[in-house]
Amino acid sequence: MHIVIVGLGLIGGSLAKAFTKYTDCHVAGIDSDPATVEAALACGAITKEGDNDDLRQADIVYLCLYPQADIDFVRAHLSAFGKHTVLTDVCGIKTKVCHGLCALAKEGGFVYCGAHPMAGTEKHGFSASRADMFKGASYILVPCSAPEPVQELLRQTAFQLGFGRSVSTTPEHHDQLIAFTSQLPHALACAYVMSPCCPEHRGFSAGSYRDVSRVANINEVMWAELFLDNQTALTGELNTLIKNLSDIRDAVADGDQKRLEALLRRGRLIKEELGE
Amino acid sequence: MHIVIVGLGLIGGSLAKAFTKYTDCHVAGIDSDPATVEAALACGAITKEGDNDDLRQADIVYLCLYPQADIDFVRAHLSAFGKHTVLTDVCGIKTKVCHGLCALAKEGGFVYCGAHPMAGTEKHGFSASRADMFKGASYILVPCSAPEPVQELLRQTAFQLGFGRSVSTTPEHHDQLIAFTSQLPHALACAYVMSPCCPEHRGFSAGSYRDVSRVANINEVMWAELFLDNQTALTGELNTLIKNLSDIRDAVADGDQKRLEALLRRGRLIKEELGE
Structure with a gap:
């Protein structure tokens, strides 16, 4: 060919x-x-x-x-x-x-x-x-x-x-799922490394820091175009994540152990159900 | 010994x-x-x-x-x-x-x-x-x-x-950094997999999904105790992340390409500066 x-x-x-x-x-x-x-x-x-x-x-x-x-x-x-x-x-x-x-x-x-x-x-x-x-x-x-x-x-x-x-x-279903599986982790990596603690991480970090921050090394021109071409789905996924993080933040700030355990358990069960 | x-x-x-x-x-x-x-x-x-x-x-x-x-x-x-x-x-x-x-x-x-x-x-x-x-x-x-x-x-x-x-x-400096390098990625993984898209990810995901979701398979009893023993630092890191994600969300929702590129560039430069 x-x-x-x-x-x-x-x-x-x-x-x-x-x-x-x-x-x-x-x-x-x-x-x-x-x-x-x-x-x-x-x-x-x-x-x-x-x-x-x-x-x-x-x-x-x-x-x-x-x-x-x-x-x-x-x-x-x-x-x-x-x-x-x-x-x-x-x-x-x-x-x-x-x-x-x-x-x-x-x-x-x-x-x-x-x-x-x-x-x-x-x-x-x-x-x-x-x-x-x-x-x-x-x-x-x-x-x-x-x-x-x-x-x-x-x-x-x-x-x-x-x-x-x-x-x-279909194109629409693809874009909905990709907003979650690929675009959101890239947005997240950039947001994550913006913490004032990030430059001090060496010696205090291991696999979970490495994994979340990995794709912060982003090509921002290409990804900004991809994000804006998928504006609705990505905005929705960002809102969902911000909401779920806020729930965890509230449980931590309130010192509510039962609510916090229930939220983390929900995450674990979803992951387990996927057999991963 | x-x-x-x-x-x-x-x-x-x-x-x-x-x-x-x-x-x-x-x-x-x-x-x-x-x-x-x-x-x-x-x-x-x-x-x-x-x-x-x-x-x-x-x-x-x-x-x-x-x-x-x-x-x-x-x-x-x-x-x-x-x-x-x-x-x-x-x-x-x-x-x-x-x-x-x-x-x-x-x-x-x-x-x-x-x-x-x-x-x-x-x-x-x-x-x-x-x-x-x-x-x-x-x-x-x-x-x-x-x-x-x-x-x-x-x-x-x-x-x-x-x-x-x-x-x-010191104990205090340790707990501040660990809130960022370890506790935040664990909270994040649980919040991430709570998206309604998650159960459909197979075939539509690759390394970035895998990396962010990996530690959702959490021991919720142990991690809830660790989170609550580090309440102030972790609440602060969660607030910082939610704020940075909200900035990206706003730029996407507003269709503001220049602002979005600037935010993603900030993430990339932090990561590059660390030589990772």
């Missing part, structure tokens, strides 16, 4: 490396930064720098830019896409992106199927990308109106790249 | 296993649950079940019960402790415990030096204990008025058990 990857950051770079390591696909890469393209060529992650000919020939194009930049890229290259090409993306929010890209795909006469690889680290950019980034991870498909064979192509390709499972859902 | 470990739970059990694996100390263990003592004897973690003779002979006694139970145990066995014995503990809060145990040690004519091994997992009890629990961890000493040779004995013993560093501080 001919693959084009647009944007060779953490996820795009990891896709390129995984395609090169685990498949015999031809991988062309596009990035606005010439040094990134050079680095990707030098380490063999891509076969060549992608151009309009590659877009025309591509079996699958993976958009790996920020949400609005993905839409802008497709609009700017609409006539270059081949009619047989499957367009997909890796964005962390889906309602806005799927809406924009579905409309453009219809206009361009090719198929779009949204996706979100549930993988990443707290590091950014091509230099942090890895071929084994997706090992065992979940590949979320947001098919919109993509035909089943297209979904199956993306799913089977994902398994070749190391993904361990795949789920399918 | 003769060691007595009082309470063979996660930390006490791990201390017993580490002493047996990494030193040639004689290790006696005390636990109110006969099945736990039997398990510890069966796997060789302790040499014998501890009694008053062991307390009298002990070079170091490690109290590994809950805060109030540690104090109650020492009061009940005050006449059994030898005059040369060093008494220490592993409690996650220190102001109340150090105050109580310092007074009892003075009364009994032996030396007390508080400590807090910064190690643990989200699991509980002897069955989850491990000899390598303390590998690389920080051993916090809260000496109160313990003489330097006693502090040095505990520190050197900790390094034999695998600890990687040691810091010393």
